Amino acid sequence: MKIPNSAEGRPDWRVRVLVGLYPPVWRHRYATEFAALLEDGGVGVRQVVDVAAAAVRVWARPSRHLHDRTGRMCTTVAVTLCAWTALAAGAVLFAKTTRDGAWYVTGHTDPAAGWYNVYALASATSALAIAVGWLPPVAAVLRTPQCHPGRRRARLLLLAPPVAVSAFLGVAAVLRLITHGTGVGPTAFLVLVGLGLFAGAAFAAGPAAALRHVTPGGAGLRLATVAGAVATAFMAVAVTASVGWSLVAFADRPGLTALTGYGTVMAVTLVVAATSSARGLRAAIARTRGSVDAH
Numbered sequence: 386m387k388i389p390n391s392a393e394g395r396p397d398w399r400v401r402v403l404v405g406l407y408p409p410v411w412r413h414r415y416a417t418e419f420a421a422l423l424e425d426g427g428v429g430v431r432q433v434v435d436v437a438a439a440a441v442r443v444w445a446r447p448s449r450h451l452h453d454r455t456g457r458m459c460t461t462v463a464v465t466l467c468a469w470t471a472l473a474a475g476a477v478l479f480a481k482t483t484r485d486g487a488w489y490v491t492g493h494t495d496p497a498a499g500w501y502n503v504y505a506l507a508s509a510t511s512a513l514a515i516a517v518g519w520l521p522p523v524a525a526v527l528r529t530p531q532c533h534p535g536r537r538r539a540r541l542l543l544l545a546p547p548v549a550v551s552a553f554l555g556v557a558a559v560l561r562l563i564t565h566g567t568g569v570g571p572t573a574f575l576v577l578v579g580l581g582l583f584a585g586a587a588f589a590a591g592p593a594a595a596l597r598h599v600t601p602g603g604a605g606l607r608l609a610t611v612a613g614a615v616a617t618a619f620m621a622v623a624v625t626a627s628v629g630w631s632l633v634a635f636a637d638r639p640g641l642t643a644l645t646g647y648g649t650v651m652a653v654t655l656v657v658a659a660t661s662s663a664r665g666l667r668a669a670i671a672r673t674r675g676s677v678d679a680h
Contacts, residue, residue, distance in 0.1 A: 399428040406440035410456075445660075454668040458610045459600055461665025462522060463593035465613030468658035469515050470589035472620045474582055475651050476508050479627050483634075500630035504623045511619035518612020519592065521605025526595055535598025542598070545591020553584040607669045614662035617655065624651045 400423045404416050426432065483501075526543060529536040560573055601609075631644050 397424065397428070399433075400424060403428065403433065403436045406437060407443055411443055454671055455600060455606065457668035458606050458665050459596045461661045461668070462518075462606070462609045462613055463596050464661040465610075465617060465658055465665070466515065466519065466593055467589040468654050468661070469511070469613070469616050469620060470585045471654050472617075472624070472651060472658070473508075473512065474585045475647065475654075476504075476620070476623055476627065477581070478578065479647065480505075480508075483630070495634075497630045497634040500626050500633060504626035504630060507619045507623035507626060511616045511623060514612045514616035514619060518609040518616065522596060522601045522609050523592070525601030525605060526599045529599050533599065539595040539598040542591040542595040546588045549584040549587035549591075553580055556580055607673065610662075610665040610669045613658075614666055617658040617662050621655050621659075624648070624655065 400420050403423060404412060404420050407415075407419075423432065423436075523543060526536075526539045529539065557577060560577065564573075628644065628648050
């Protein structure tokens, strides 16, 4: 809904910012009335604190009557993919800067071997779960009828992952040729990291945006929601194992600054993914119970 202007005819940016703290579905229903209330009462420090606290509560525990279950699951699937991609980027960066992804062989005496193998196995399982979960939404988009208004745009957005990955691999191949396979220096490595993060963002943003134009439903959407939660759980195991490996392998020089930064970023991303997954799973369970009751 449209937020009213102030009495002077100019938009009150403070009101717009405060209303913008709330989830989109909440704003769609209450923005006009809430903005008018703020305009009448004025915006001071106390109002800002109260509104911010209330917005956090709405994000954490949204009212059930404001969300349709299909929309909630679509949002969860999109958020989970974006968060998982960020986690996967962190996991790959960890692997490349430690053992370059190499497994410890059976019987290795290194005390950190178990941690690293758990990390590698959990990461691979997480990737498999996210891949299986996204098959139904992708298939739903591809099967969209010609008459659907968002069909063309959604299909174009699905091209983002292969294009992003191909572009990144192409740049990496060029750098390899330039360096004759001897390895890249710190500057080139940082460039690759930046390009990799950009490619990862495009990889996730394309399919996530496609769900805004074509909304799949049924068992496929529930499967994607559950698979996202499973992928998040295994990535949490992988992150924990990677931190454990670092603490054991570099006990004499742990590099706590880098490890703390890595752990903090990964933990915050995991919290976002886990929160969205929990809400999506509740919607999926409610949808399943509703379907059973209807029959």
